[in-house]
Amino acid sequence: xxxxxxxxxxxxxxxxxxxxxxxxxxxxxxxxxxxxxxxxxxxxxxxxxxxxxxxxxxxxxxxxxxxxxxxxxxxxxxxxxxxxxxxxxxxxxxxxxxxxxxxxxxxxxxxxxxxxxxxxxxxxxxxxxxxxxxxxxxxxxxxxxxxxxxxxxxxxxxxxxxxxxxxxxxxxx
Amino acid sequence: xxxxxxxxxxxxxxxxxxxxxxxxxxxxxxxxxxxxxxxxxxxxxxxxxxxxxxxxxxxxxxxxxxxxxxxxxxxxxxxxxxxxxxxxxxxxxxxxxxxxxxxxxxxxxxxxxxxxxxxxxxxxxxxxxxxxxxxxxxxxxxxxxxxxxxxxxxxxxxxxxxxxxxxxxxxxx
Numbered sequence: 369x370x371x372x373x374x375x376x377x378x379x380x381x382x383x384x385x386x387x388x389x390x391x392x393x394x395x396x397x398x399x400x401x402x403x404x405x406x407x408x409x410x411x412x413x414x415x416x417x418x419x420x421x422x423x424x425x426x427x428x429x430x431x432x433x434x435x436x437x438x439x440x441x442x443x444x445x446x447x448x449x450x451x452x453x454x455x456x457x458x459x460x461x462x463x464x465x466x467x468x469x470x471x472x473x474x475x476x477x478x479x480x481x482x483x484x485x486x487x488x489x490x491x492x493x494x495x496x497x498x499x500x501x502x503x504x505x506x507x508x509x510x511x512x513x514x515x516x517x518x519x520x521x522x523x524x525x526x527x528x529x530x531x532x533x534x535x536x537x538x539x540x541x
Numbered sequence: 542x543x544x545x546x547x548x549x550x551x552x553x554x555x556x557x558x559x560x561x562x563x564x565x566x567x568x569x570x571x572x573x574x575x576x577x578x579x580x581x582x583x584x585x586x587x588x589x590x591x592x593x594x595x596x597x598x599x600x601x602x603x604x605x606x607x608x609x610x611x612x613x614x615x616x617x618x619x620x621x622x623x624x625x626x627x628x629x630x631x632x633x634x635x636x637x638x639x640x641x642x643x644x645x646x647x648x649x650x651x652x653x654x655x656x657x658x659x660x661x662x663x664x665x666x667x668x669x670x671x672x673x674x675x676x677x678x679x680x681x682x683x684x685x686x687x688x689x690x691x692x693x694x695x696x697x698x699x700x701x702x703x704x705x706x707x708x709x710x711x712x713x714x
Contacts (some may be wrong), residue, residue: 379629381628384628385625385628393625393628393629395619395620395629395648395651396650398617398618398619398620399595399617399618399619399651400593400617401594401611401615401616401617401618401650402615403603404611404612404617404618405612405615405624408612417627421574422572422574425605427601428600428601428604428622428626429604429620431601431602431604431605431608432604432607432608432618432620433608434605435604435605435606435608435609436576436608436609436611436612438571438577439577439581439612439613439663440612441574441607442574442575442578443574444571444572444573444574444577445571445572445577445605445609446568446572447568447571447572447602447605448569449601452558453601454568455554455558455564455566456552456559456566456568456570471636477567477569478568478572479572493650528629532684
């Protein structure tokens with residue numbers, strides 16, 4: 369299955385979550401077993417010889433990419449969650465949204481200093497969420513190998529915000 | 542790695558999310574690549590010859606089990622989410638919490654009638670959330686093969702609430 373075949377399994381939903389937004393819905397891709405496996409194999413295949421210790425996923429859809437890639441790469445799976453969800457001692461970072469702010473947390477013992485980290489998410493848009501996730505990984509001394517996304521909305525220039533790091537996306541709009 | 546070794550990687554956090562609750566924190570297990578892979582292989586190994594079409598995961602930690610198991614089984618990965626998160630037409634079910642109610646949704650086209658479904662989550666407690674997920678799968682005509690959990694809190698008798706279905710848990714407390 370080619371990348372173009374995977375892209376055909378993503379559908380546009382107009383005006384979600386609000387008027388004027390065309391939401392890229394990956395659920396038809398995920399629900400097709402062959403397509404889901406192929407997407408993870410394309411992305412994960414980049415890192416088979418990269419000695420990834422842990423894959424970080426950001427709540428909630430990022431958990432899907434993080435878990436499947438961690439399994440494929442025989443790496444640990446680290447969770448970055450919204451505030452108040454993680455039970456143990458955390459580091460927190462606050463970042464700007466279009467209106468207001470939001471916070472993300474990581475367990476203080478989630479990553480050992482020097483571990484090689486792949487950060488994974490379903491979507492790269494403006495890069496705000498992933499920048500916050502990168503901050504948390506760095507606070508723990510993790511060495512970021514790459515930031516990997518299923519989809520990139522190139523017009524939103526998230527890549528520029530992340531330019532200190534190598535960024536990979538499988539599908540672009 | 543034996544199941545007992547996996548259990549040692551789950552830590553108890555007292556008084557989370559509220560006083561008197563001992564929270565079973567699976568993040569140390571997930572963050573150990575060998576342990577995470579072994580846990581998924583133990584659970585997923587039960588279904589290698591069971592022709593699973595799709596694995597359903599419930600937001601948010603259930604996405605981890607759902608995604609890794611779907612990848613292992615070459616099955617589709619279906620998301621059940623909190624209300625308002627899924628962009629396409631949904632079915633919704635409302636269920637009782639200790640105080641008040643909560644709702645879960647599934648896309649109306651997520652499962653084809655007759656597909657063989659594995660429902661996966663990290664934790665079986667009272668079974669309220671999973672009962673709601675089972676309702677949604679049945680509304681779409683899915684044939685539930687089994688309900689699979691990383692952890693079961695046996696004292697809460699969730700298994701009784703789910704007794705129409707086969708239930709498997711890897712680790713019990």
